[in-house]
Amino acid sequence: MTPDLLTGRVGWVLGRLLLAAATLLLLSAVIFTVTDVLPGDAAARLAGPDADPAEVARLRADLGLDRPAPERYLEWLGGALRGDLGVSAISGRPVADVVGERLPNSVVLAGVALLVAAPLGVAAGLLAGMRPGRRADRAVTGLSVVVVAIPEFVMTVLLIVVLATTLGWFPQVSTAPLGGRPWDAPAAMVLPVLSLVPLGFGLSARMMRSTTAGVAATRYVEAARLRGVTGGALAVRHVLPNAVQPVIQVVAVLFGGLIGGSIVVELVFNYPGIGLELQQAVGRQDLVMVQGITLVLAALALASLLLGDLVAGLVDPRERR
Structure with missing residues (x-):
C-alpha cells in the first residue's frame, strides 16, 4: 500500500x-x-x-x-x-450493570451462530455462483430462500419438537448455571444457536452467490480460465477474493442484527441475553432500562458496521496495490 x-x-x-x-x-x-x-x-x-x-x-x-x-x-x-445509563425504576439496578451481565451472553450466541452460518453460506454461495443456472445453483438458491422465509419462532418450535422433545438430545431451556454463563453448559446453547444459523446462512449464501456470479463473468476470470486455471483453484484464488467483500459487510450487519433481534429465540429458550432483558423491560414499561439497552444495541450495531467496512477494505485486492 x-x-x-x-x-x-x-x-x-x-x-x-x-x-x-x-x-x-x-x-x-x-x-x-x-x-x-x-x-x-x-x-x-x-x-x-x-x-x-x-x-x-x-x-x-x-x-x-x-x-x-x-x-x-x-x-x-x-x-x-460517562458510562452511566441510569437506574432501573423497577429493580433498582444500574442499567450498565445489567447490560454488562447480559450483553456478553448475546454476543457469544450471535458470534457462534455466525461462525457456523457464514462459512457455510460463503461456500454454498461460491459453489452456486460458479455454476449459475445449474443444479447446484438452483438448490442453494432455493434453500436460502426457504430458510430466510421461515420465521424465527417457527424455527425454534421445530427444533424444540424434533431435537428436544422427540429425540431428547438437548434441553428445552438455556438457563445458565448458578453463578456461571450459558456456555458453561454447551448443550444448552445448541438449540438457540441452531435457531439463528438458518438466517445467517441464507443471507450470506444469497449475497455470495450474487457477487460470485458477477465476478465469474469478468474478463479477469475468463483470462484465468484461458490460462488453464479451473475448478477449486479458479474459485478460491481468483473469484473468492473479489467476491467476498460485500459478504463481509452483510455478515457485519447481520451480527449486530442478531444480537438485538434474537428476542424471540432468547424468549423461547429462556436464554439470559440482552434481547430477553429488553423484552422484559418493555413488558414492565421500565423506560430507563429500555432506553439504556436500546442505546447500547445501536452503538454495537454501528461498531459492527464500521468493523465490517474496515475488514472489507483490507481484503479488497484493489487496496493492496
Whole structure:
C-alpha cells in the first residue's frame, strides 16, 4: 500500500468514525424521544392504581419527570457518555450493570451462530455462483430462500419438537448455571444457536452467490480460465477474493442484527441475553432500562458496521496495490 493510499485510508477511517458518532447522537435523540412520548404516565404506573395524587407527584419528581424533556435528555446523554445509563425504576439496578451481565451472553450466541452460518453460506454461495443456472445453483438458491422465509419462532418450535422433545438430545431451556454463563453448559446453547444459523446462512449464501456470479463473468476470470486455471483453484484464488467483500459487510450487519433481534429465540429458550432483558423491560414499561439497552444495541450495531467496512477494505485486492 502506497503512502498516499495509506493516508487516504486513515482519513476514510476518521471520517467513518465521525459519521458513526453523529449517527449515534441522532439515534440517542430518537430513542429518548420515542420512549419519552409513550402513552401513559410512568410515575402513575410505578405508584400503582391505588396511589393518591400526592404520591404520584412525589414519584414523578424523584424520577425527574417534572422537568422539561430537553433537560432530561441532556442529562441522560451526559450520563451515557460517562458510562452511566441510569437506574432501573423497577429493580433498582444500574442499567450498565445489567447490560454488562447480559450483553456478553448475546454476543457469544450471535458470534457462534455466525461462525457456523457464514462459512457455510460463503461456500454454498461460491459453489452456486460458479455454476449459475445449474443444479447446484438452483438448490442453494432455493434453500436460502426457504430458510430466510421461515420465521424465527417457527424455527425454534421445530427444533424444540424434533431435537428436544422427540429425540431428547438437548434441553428445552438455556438457563445458565448458578453463578456461571450459558456456555458453561454447551448443550444448552445448541438449540438457540441452531435457531439463528438458518438466517445467517441464507443471507450470506444469497449475497455470495450474487457477487460470485458477477465476478465469474469478468474478463479477469475468463483470462484465468484461458490460462488453464479451473475448478477449486479458479474459485478460491481468483473469484473468492473479489467476491467476498460485500459478504463481509452483510455478515457485519447481520451480527449486530442478531444480537438485538434474537428476542424471540432468547424468549423461547429462556436464554439470559440482552434481547430477553429488553423484552422484559418493555413488558414492565421500565423506560430507563429500555432506553439504556436500546442505546447500547445501536452503538454495537454501528461498531459492527464500521468493523465490517474496515475488514472489507483490507481484503479488497484493489487496496493492496
